[in-house]
Amino acid sequence: MTPYRQLIALFAAFRRQQFLLLSLILTETVLTVSIPFLIKHLIDKITESRGREAIFQLGLLIIAISLCAVVINVIQHYQWHKLRLMSIKHLRAMLFEAAMKKRAAFLKKNHSGDILTKIIDDGVIVAQHLSIGIPMLIANAFRLLIILVVMLFISPALTLVVLTVVPFYYILFNYLNKKLRETSKQERVGFSGILNAVQEILNGIDTIKLFNKESFFSSIFSQKLDGHFHFVKRNLFFNSIGTGATTFIITMLPVAILLTGSSFVLEHSLSLGGLIAFYSYLAYLYEPINNLSDYQMGVQTALGSSDRVFDFLHHDVEPEDGGAIHIDSIQSIEFRNVSFAYDSAAPALTNLSFAAVAGDKVAIVGRSGSGKTTLINLLMKVYDGYDGEIFINNIDIRQISRSSLYKRISLVEQNVFVFEGSVKENILFDNRLEDAEVEEILRVSQVK
Template identity: 45%
Template sequence: MSRVKALYKLLEHYRKEQIIICILIVIDILLTSSVPFLIKDLVNYITSGDNWTSILKLGLLILFITICNAIIQIIKNYRWHLLRFRSINYLRLKMFYHALRKPMSFFDNNNVGGIMAKVLDDVVIVAQHAAIGLPMLFANLFQLIIVISFLFILELKLAVIIFITMPIYYIIFHYLNSRIRETSKLERVNFAKVMKDVQEKLLGVRTIKIFKKEKYMVDKFSKVLDNYLQYVRKTVFLNSCGSGLTIVIMLTLPVIILIYGGFLVYKKEISLGTLIAFYTYLSFLYEPIRNLSDYNLGLQTTLGMCERVLNFLQDDKIEKEGKVKLKEFNSLEFKNVSFQYENGKSVLSNLNFRIDKGDRLAIVGPSGSGKSTILNLIMKLYSPDKGKILVNGIDIREISSDSLYALITLLEQNHFLFEGTIKENITFGEEVDFQRIRKAAMLSKILPLIQSYENGFDHLISDSNLSGGEKQRLCLARSLLKDAQLVLLDEATSSVDPAIEKEIVDNLDKNLEGKTLVAVSHRPQILSICNKVIHLSNGQIIGCYTLKNEKDYEKVYGIVSRTLDQ
């Protein structure tokens, strides 16, 4: 499929609306184009001294057509612009959906600024062209056909002049189009770099202020903008050449037509009304010519961005989904599992361990030892390079992700909150019994904070108006609310002080009866509620412990604590 076809296929969802707009366009153009022809007769009536009744009737007819035309244009323009905005929202939603579907490796290899540029910025131009490009092309071609037909009917000799200029016009534009397409692609790539640079520096604003490096960062950002401006300058220059060519035609054609038309009137080959009508039709000719040039220029610019959008929509690289559906969790086993990210750095090497239903496993070790990667593998966010991960004795790759996730709840190391109420953030928008929400907030030790707000659970929050510990406890409440059989915790208490950490761990102990726990931590407090411990270092297991009594706990606690303190 060609890129042009693929572009217009993006919004085939709105094809019916496009057809309605095209019908309105036909009515609009026919009404508009009839007026100069009627004006020709009106001028001829006046110059020939015809009776005023005929003049008045023809004038009223022209006025009536003009009013009808205005009403049609209001309806057409309203639907036109509404389609434009609806298509932008539709494609943005489609892009956002595909972004969420992409594997984690995609986000490892692409910066968020570049992704945002595609979802928010590229989409605007692509969606506008895909939605109104075809109606615009139809409108201008139809208007050209109608106007040229009237011009031939009025005077063949004058119409020939117009056809002489068109081939020259399009030959030049063919050259400009190919240049614009290439420069527009480079401009979008460099705009993504601008987005990335802004995001990077705003995330580090505290560090920048502390080190008083505002000027240094402004200078660096200025260089990025200067580099981006080079590509913008090329695109603007080529677009300006195209616009300039259109203006030349718009200025020269009327003069030529008036000179030659005046000569024909003088020779009595045409009437004054015919010349006025022909001259009036010229103004109808400029707009479609200008719009078609804009269409071609816009198409080339859009195709440059369309490649990025289409690649984003098509390049999901989702692994083949498993078909086995789990109804319960019984066991989890790693068999000779090794894993490395796409940068080639080995993260896990030959891991072997097993937990059964009801076990509570603590995975401890220093930062960078591969603890969180184990959870990512359990969640099927990545696949092992070697070995197998078995759930209930079944290869995890053969298991349906939906059925697996139905059995799992997770608290991530990066605390995700969105702008909304506390209740919405805990429930993720699901309808849940309030007592269950309150219990989850109590277990995570966030309830006192919630009760301090005037609106309680209906208090509006965002990611920026909570401390790190408050975010973590709120996300923990969300994880505990889900009545899952397998609980995965990634540094669940890393942002809270030791006293609150102990209370949270004690609450977890009471709430996890009959459930299985895998808790990742570089702090040893979580060991107090676990019966198994894996000690990681540099992606390898350096110790596996079973905690049967207080003595075992104290022994392992001492080993792990000494290692983590080093």
């Protein structure tokens, strides 16, 4: 199965809503498309000077159908957006969960701005497309088909005029779509660069102020904005050409139809009602054509993002708990000939061996970059691509479950993680402790 298909499968829960939406749209289409046809009959009745009674009845029917179409349109509009928003929520939750399950090494290596863009932005694009894209495609293809059939029924010759435009339209949009796909990918990359920069610069704002380097970092940020804007502009350019082509057709086609059609009316091969109905159907044509080309463009953007989303959902996932053996205490720690390199070129640790047993107090001292943090990261199973062996209680840590290891190790890092909430919540997370125990924690850690 391609990644794209696998992503569609993630939205299986929304099938029922998709089906409901599709039924609503199809019903609305049948109702609205019937209106110009009925108007044709109304005008034909007027030009043929039929009785008021018949004209009045037909008028009432048109009003009733229009009212039904409006009601269904409102429901459809609501359902459409509800489905869109629900699926965005669904995918964002999945992406966030995937982020939590990533290997720590992955999270350390990837910029959080990039991850943020994936969860917030790519999630929206892909979710919208996957949830409403397919119903939209079917609905518009159906709408287009039914309108063309009715047009053919009214006047095959005029329909032919309409159909000559289609190939040009198709070739142009194919070209634009390709361009759009390229630029929107680059635009996404630029956007995550902006998020990264904001985060990085704000993190270091105290230092930046201390050294009076605000304008230096402002200019770095401006460069990021410029780089991103370049692709936004290109994207806009191709979009505008697309809109321009559509507008040209929307303006020219009715004139062509009126001119050609009027000669048919004069020759009595088409009734006046027929020409007016055909003319009205032209207006019905643009919406599905526009929607379909929107869909085409949407597919391109969504495909660009869906690779990113799919990779994010499925790659670098932490192996479940990373080992089967549970430990309830740490009696000994031993590094035996451990070597490790982040990038293959420069090793961070070379042939490190040492041992410590319960009760020992060990200080690891070394100049900056000598590998102290790396050592701790290996002990914490953050990276597993090292040579040699690390033992706890004479068990290779590769076989020890991560959660049992973390229960036995306290790690105080330079950067503390404080989340939005009370101090108590920051201490407890979802653990349940008596107030006296919390008091004791506060006392020991000198928070109080």
